[in-house]
Amino acid sequence: MTISIFKFHCVHLLILSLSLVVTSTALAGYVPPPDQKPPTDYTTSSGPRGGCEGDGIPLTALAPKTHVGATLSTHPTLAWFVPDAIIKPMEFRLYEYDAQGKPQPVGQPIQLESSPGIMRLSLARAQLELTVGKTYLWQVVILCDPDSPSSDLIVSSDMQVVQMPLAFAQQLAQVKPGSQKVELYAGAGFWYDAMGEALQLAPPWQLGEEAVSLLRDMVNLEAAQTSPESLPSESEPIENMRTIIQATGNR
Numbered sequence: 672m673t674i675s676i677f678k679f680h681c682v683h684l685l686i687l688s689l690s691l692v693v694t695s696t697a698l699a700g701y702v703p704p705p706d707q708k709p710p711t712d713y714t715t716s717s718g719p720r721g722g723c724e725g726d727g728i729p730l731t732a733l734a735p736k737t738h739v740g741a742t743l744s745t746h747p748t749l750a751w752f753v754p755d756a757i758i759k760p761m762e763f764r765l766y767e768y769d770a771q772g773k774p775q776p777v778g779q780p781i782q783l784e785s786s787p788g789i790m791r792l793s794l795a796r797a798q799l800e801l802t803v804g805k806t807y808l809w810q811v812v813i814l815c816d817p818d819s820p821s822s823d824l825i826v827s828s829d830m831q832v833v834q835m836p837l838a839f840a841q842q843l844a845q846v847k848p849g850s851q852k853v854e855l856y857a858g859a860g861f862w863y864d865a866m867g868e869a870l871q872l873a874p875p876w877q878l879g880e881e882a883v884s885l886l887r888d889m890v891n892l893e894a895a896q897t898s899p900e901s902l903p904s905e906s907e908p909i910e911n912m913r914t915i916i917q918a919t920g921n922r
Contacts, residue, residue, distance in 0.1 A: 722754030
């Protein structure tokens with residue numbers, strides 16, 4: 672089923688363009704899952720580096736790059752950075768990895784329109800439900816030129832849906848909604864739940880301090896795992912994320 676696209680400068684049920692608010696408040700850090708797994712080869716990006724115009728920061732998923740991000744939710748919220756100021760057709764695609772490790776499409780691509788900056792998508796509002804124990808590939812595609820598929824901007828990220836541990840469920844029941852939940856999710860390694868909770872705390876059109884803190888934690892962790900001799904494909908995403916935080920945080 673196709674979901675209708677939103678109009679520029681308007682809040683849509685599915686998509687919000689956001690700007691970041693940077694504050695000095697210190698929050699508990701993100702800790703990757705103890706059994707973290709490396710992402711698959713399907714998570715590579717493609718297309719012009721700086722967007723359809725070929726200048727600047729590339730299309731970027733706000734998700735871990737060195738390991739598979741985890742979620743307890745069957746309807747997580749996903750977010751990404753759009754480099755271009757010019758509105759373009761966009762698609763969100765979801766795949767489930769089969770027993771052979773091949774991504775199989777889930778439903779039909781969701782038709783959207785790009786908006787510069789940070790965009791987000793709630794799978795609950797998109798009527799997409801994940802299955803506990805499965806690993807998924809989510810993908811955002813900007814159609815720079817509908818007549819030339821080779822010019823498409825594509826960014827992909829893996830996501831694993833895990834069963835909620837009983838002890839964690841007990842902890843979760845004892846904390847108040849808001850920043851305490853963000854910290855609890857982040858400290859237990861549930862990236863998408865922490866980011867989704869952080870987005871709920873953000874004012875309209877902003878990402879908020881909790882999400883900024885999460886992104887910085889992730890960048891610092893992944894930078895520590897990257898050696899000076901790393902290939903550009905490993906180091907560039909980290910620098911891109913730092914640039915995104917700095918650029919959008921100064922708006």
